[in-house]
Amino acid sequence: MKKKLSVNGVQHTVDVDPSTPLLWVLREQLALTGTKFGCGIAQCGACTVMIDGVPIRSCVLPLASLEGRQVMTIEGLAPSDEKLHPLQQAWIEHQVPQCGYCQSGQLMSAAALLARNPEPTDAEIDGAMQGNICRCGMYGRIRKAIKSAATSRIAQSELHTFDKTDEASDE
Amino acid sequence: MKLHTIITAFLTLALTAASLAKAPSDVDATSSSASEAEALAAWQKVYEVFSHPRCANCHVPEDNIPRWSGPSYGLTQGEWLNHGINITGGESRIGAESIPCMACHQSTNAELPHAPPGAPTWRLAPVEMVWWKKSSQEICQQIKDPKRNGGRSLQEVADHIGHDALVQWGWAPGPGREPAPYSSEEVVNFLESWRVAGAPCPAPTE
Structure with a gap:
């Protein structure tokens, strides 16, 4: 069954069963492999994407529930090919990734946090990031990087979200 | 005047006859007692449902932490855990302050086994509707208090039980989870039997 899907500001048409979780559509239909499969049951956060600005585990989100909603994946987080999102920049500066597998999910949860709360406290960061598990235990660096991005003027002014009016299409 | 006297005398005779007829058998007292006992029995079934993990795990106090309890979690009666990964519903009771419930639900x-359950809405019940670790009498009094039941009459409480999508989830909780006892239709009937009998609450437990 053909379904329309807006990802990173681009309209796609995919032909899959409507019960297919978004993660499989992203990775196998749209070749957006930055979003990772971790546990498959919404327990680890590796597959986190933003739906209308809210962090959601894509491994349990059926495609059927996404009509008219805006999906943002890690591929859409940077404002351009030349410029990273302030969080991505802070991730590099603080050497957050070790194995790196959880990082796209971590970044999407962090981006959603800063979009709604530009200056989070340590407790607010901990609360928002609880659902993203890091096997390498980089939680201290994750918190530092979020604080760093939050306190920079860049982070204040360039938190990136998509507007429906900016949409392109792949058709 | 004469007519008034006749009517008064007639009413006095009628009331006396009625009281004499009742006194020896105590029928009304027995009937009333049976009715209250039936109402309390109906309420007890309602309490069985409201205190079941499918309901009480999300009717939690002001700490805003969903509970994991019941055999679905391998726990015995009285055992419980806080929701995994330090989840809190926050004051919003939908997780808006940290991780929205809808991130996973x-x-x-x-x-899949152990994957999150879901319903059209997913949230903690309002904090004034706390059922977690509350006695039958405490929940009974809360349900009857519009300030603590969402401003509902008892008929509206029954309607809520019969139709609300998240309440209905309690009887269809997905794989690996024990449903709430009875059915929503039965619970609505229990509530109605209890209500028409005067909605008595049980005595406080020690």
């Missing part, structure tokens, strides 16, 4: 149950 979608509009339907995920079908």
Whole structure:
């Protein structure tokens, strides 16, 4: 069954069963492999994407529930090919990734946090990031990087979200 | 005047006859007692449902932490855990302050074992409706208090039980979870039997 899907500001048409979780559509239909499969049951956060600005585990989100909603994946987080999102920049500066597998999910949860709360406290960061598990235990660096991005003027002014009016299409 | 006297005398005779007829058998007292006992029995079944993990795990106090309790979690009666990964519903009771409930709980149950359950809305019950670790009498009094039951009459409480999508989830909680006892239709009937009998509350437990 053909379904329309807006990802990173681009309209796609995919032909899959409507019960297919978004993660499989992203990775196998749209070749957006930055979003990772971790546990498959919404327990680890590796597959986190933003739906209308809210962090959601894509491994349990059926495609059927996404009509008219805006999906943002890690591929859409940077404002351009030349410029990273302030969080991505802070991730590099603080050497957050070790194995790196959880990082796209971590970044999407962090981006959603800063979009709604530009200056989070340590407790607010901990609360928002609880659902993203890091096997390498980089939680201290994750918190530092979020604080760093939050306190920079860049982070204040360039938190990136998509507007429906900016949409392109792949058709 | 004469007519008034006749009517008064007639009413006096009638009331006396009625009281004489009642006194020896105590029928009304027995009937009333049976009716209250039936009402309390109906309430007890309602309490059995409201205190079941499918309901009480999310009717939690002001700490805003969903509970994991019941055999679905391998726990025995009285044992419980806080929701995994330090989840809190926050004051919003939908997780808006930290991780939204909807980050994991979608509009339907995920079908894989241990994957999150879902319903069209997913949230903690308002804090004034706390049922977690509350006695039968405490929940009974709360349900009857519009200030603590969402401003509902008892008929509206029954309607809520019969139709609210998240309440209905309690009887269809997905794989690996024990449903709430009875059915929603039965619970609505229990509530109605209890209500028409005067909605008595049980005595406080020690």
